[in-house]
Amino acid sequence: MAKSKPFVSSSFSYETLEETLDIKPKGAELLIGIPRENSFNEDRIALTPEAVGVMVANGHRVVVETKAGDGASYTDKDYSEAGAKIAYDKKEVFECEILVKSAPVSESECELLKANQTIISPIHMAIMKRDILQKMMDKKITALSFENLKDDTGHNPIVRSMSEIAGSAVMLIAGQYLSKTNNGKGVLVGGISGIPPTKVIIIGAGIVGEYAARTALAMGASVKIFDNSIYRLKRLQNNIGVRMWTSVLEPKILAKQLKTCDVAVGALSGTFGRTPIVVTEEMVSNMRPGTVIVDVSIDHGGCFETSKVTSHEKPVFTNYDVIHYCVPNIPSGFARTASQAVSNVLMPLLLETGEDGGIDHIVWHKINIRSGIYLYKGSLTNFFLSERFDLKFTDLNLLIASKR
Numbered sequence: 503m504a505k506s507k508p509f510v511s512s513s514f515s516y517e518t519l520e521e522t523l524d525i526k527p528k529g530a531e532l533l534i535g536i537p538r539e540n541s542f543n544e545d546r547i548a549l550t551p552e553a554v555g556v557m558v559a560n561g562h563r564v565v566v567e568t569k570a571g572d573g574a575s576y577t578d579k580d581y582s583e584a585g586a587k588i589a590y591d592k593k594e595v596f597e598c599e600i601l602v603k604s605a606p607v608s609e610s611e612c613e614l615l616k617a618n619q620t621i622i623s624p625i626h627m628a629i630m631k632r633d634i635l636q637k638m639m640d641k642k643i644t645a646l647s648f649e650n651l652k653d654d655t656g657h658n659p660i661v662r663s664m665s666e667i668a669g670s671a672v673m674l675i676a677g678q679y680l681s682k683t684n685n686g687k688g689v690l691v692g693g694i695s696g697i698p699p700t701k702v703i704i705i706g707a708g709i710v711g712e713y714a715a716r717t718a719l720a721m722g723a724s725v726k727i728f729d730n731s732i733y734r735l736k737r738l739q740n741n742i743g744v745r746m747w748t749s750v751l752e753p754k755i756l757a758k759q760l761k762t763c764d765v766a767v768g769a770l771s772g773t774f775g776r777t778p779i780v781v782t783e784e785m786v787s788n789m790r791p792g793t794v795i796v797d798v799s800i801d802h803g804g805c806f807e808t809s810k811v812t813s814h815e816k817p818v819f820t821n822y823d824v825i826h827y828c829v830p831n832i833p834s835g836f837a838r839t840a841s842q843a844v845s846n847v848l849m850p851l852l853l854e855t856g857e858d859g860g861i862d863h864i865v866w867h868k869i870n871i872r873s874g875i876y877l878y879k880g881s882l883t884n885f886f887l888s889e890r891f892d893l894k895f896t897d898l899n900l901l902i903a904s905k906r
Contacts (some may be wrong), residue, residue, distance in 0.1 A: 530860045532562040532852065535598030536586075538570040543814055543830055545573025546844060548602040548622070551580040553849040558585030562856055567595045574837040578791030600861070604841070604849060608643075608715050612637040618879070622848065622863045624648040625876060632891040635882070639893075642880035644861060648844070650884075651851075662709055663843035667833040669713025669769070672796050673702070673721060675832075676765040679794045679818060686825065687763055687792030699724045703759055705751070705780060705805060706736040706768070706769030710798050712741055714767050719744065726759055728780075729770075746899035757785045758836030764790075768797035768805040776803035783807045791823035800828040803824035865902060872898050 534557065538548055547556070547903070549571055554564045561576045564586040578588050589595050596614040603623035607615075612634055615621075617639075625647035638645060648660045673691060680700075682688035693699045697819055699736040700723045704711045707729035715738065718725045726747040731737050735748045749755055759783065762767060770777050776801040786795070786808045797809045804810075808821045817829045851871070858864040865871055865878075876884035881896040888895035 507772075513796040517690070528860075531543050532557075532600055532856045532860075533598045533601055533853065534562060534564045534600045535595040536564065536566045536570055536602055537592060537595045537611070538567040539573070539605045541601065541608065542687050544605040544735075545814075545834045546841045547571045547574050547576060547837075548604045548841070548844055548848055550574075550841055550845040551576055551584040551586075554581055554586045554767040554846040555750055556849060557582035559851060560853060561855065563587070564853070565589050565595050565598055567592055569805075571841075573834075574841040576838075576841075600852070600855075602852075604844065607634060607638065609634060614639050615643060617641050618643075619819070620644045620646070622646045624647075626887065627890075630887065630890075635877075635887065635891060635893070638877055639880045639882060643877050644879055646871070646875040647876055648874075650876070651847070652870045653847075654870055657872070659847045660844055663847070664833045664840065665709035666713050667836055667840055667843065668798050669715075670711040670717050671832055672710070672714040672769075672798060673717040673723070673765075673829055673837060676702075676767070676794045676796055677721075679827060680764065680792075684818075686794065687764070687790075689792075691718070691765070700755050700765065701763045702726070702765045703756075703763045704767045704769055704783075705729070705756075706767075706771065706799070707731065707738040708769060708771055710730070710769040710771070711767070713748070714737050714769060714798075716742060718765075723765075726763075728756055733871065751780055753780075753782075753785075756780070757788065759786050762790070764793060766793065766795045766806075767794070768799045770799045770805045771802065777805050779803075779805055779807050781806045786824055787822045788825050789822070792825065794827065796824045796827045798832060801830045804828060814841075836843065872902075878902070 511680055533657045550840050559563055566581045566588055568588050580819045582588055583660055593614060600620045606624050606626050623642060637837045653659045676693040678684060680686040680689045681784045688701055691700045702725045704714050704727045707727055715725050728749050730751045739746055794906050797806050799805045800809055800811060811830055812828045814829055814835055817894055818825050818827050855861055855864045858867055875898055878898055881887050881901055882893050883898040885895050
């Protein structure tokens with residue numbers, strides 16, 4: 503049977519639909535929890551009382567565990583006067599929808615997490631455990647890491663700030679242990695007129711190396727820098743604005759320079775895994791007695807073969823009469839400054855999250871934040887972690903688009 507053509511009235515016409523735009527949602531009230539950190543060498547706090555005051559003034563609630571700010575010299579009174587609620591039970595803090603931490607989530611804290619919470623904290627990929635990650639996935643956690651969080655310029659603001667603090671602190675630490683009062687050789691960093699300057703070797707031309715070099719030059723020291731990247735060496739010279747002695751990492755040249763130096767700084771950074779060892783035990787044994795080694799890269803294993811982890815309570819040890827300072831997380835030793843630096847990044851981010859209507863909306867509108875997310879509602883969105891622990895990887899962009 504032949505099909506008849508559909509009848510179209512002469513009065514029929516097409517009309518365009520109105521354009522539909524993405525309407526910005528109304529702001530949301532955030533409930534933010536700040537627990538007290540019990541991790542090794544961690545004295546920072548993620549939000550200062552000043553930042554908490556701004557959050558409260560914008561209609562958000564903040565719960566701070568008692569004595570959470572003690573390591574950074576902030577009291578419960580400071581936070582209470584800023585408008586925060588002081589919690590004397592850790593469980594109360596972990597009831598909040600957003601947790602802001604200055605240390606990675608521990609195994610004991612995993613048990614306190616609620617379903618569908620958001621956590622903003624460091625991740626420390628090199629020491630991350632599969633069990634912790636799996637528990638967070640099971641509870642549908644959304645997690646952002648300090649290390650991978652990017653700003654509008656594409657840089658990592660928290661990592662840069664911590665690197666600047668560590669680099670600036672290096673020469674202050676070295677000067678302290680060169681003095682005779684700390685069983686050093688009794689040498690003043692930089693020296694004075696008529697006396698040859700202190701010789702400083704910096705291994706690594708990243709941000710830590712750059713700020714260590716700036717501080718050493720300002721103190722009058724003679725600085726020599728090693729790195730395997732010509733680009734980083736050129737960038738460092740351009741940033742400092744002074745022609746400096748630089749070299750690629752050649753063992754013979756490095757060993758020769760280490761023999762006569764007063765301070766050696768390890769500032770190499772590993773992308774994900776362990777930092778490569780570039781200074782062997784033999785090189786260290788040939789260094790002058792009383793020389794100070796500050797291995798900033800001990801966070802990722804260290805670049806000196808003789809390095810081993812120390813603490814802020816007992817920061818140094820001696821090997822081959824060479825003083826080793828190998829405290830991980832050096833910025834935590836300057837906890838108040840480091841807390842202010844972290845807070846300056848997180849406070850505007852949290853304010854914007856509230857204005858956009860919550861974490862789901864800001865992730866949609868602010869693409870740069872996506873680089874810091876390694877868990878989204880329980881789905882693993884970091885490829886490196888999925889490869890390392892053999893877990894299912896889900897592309898974050900596709901995941902966000904599918905939920906719109």
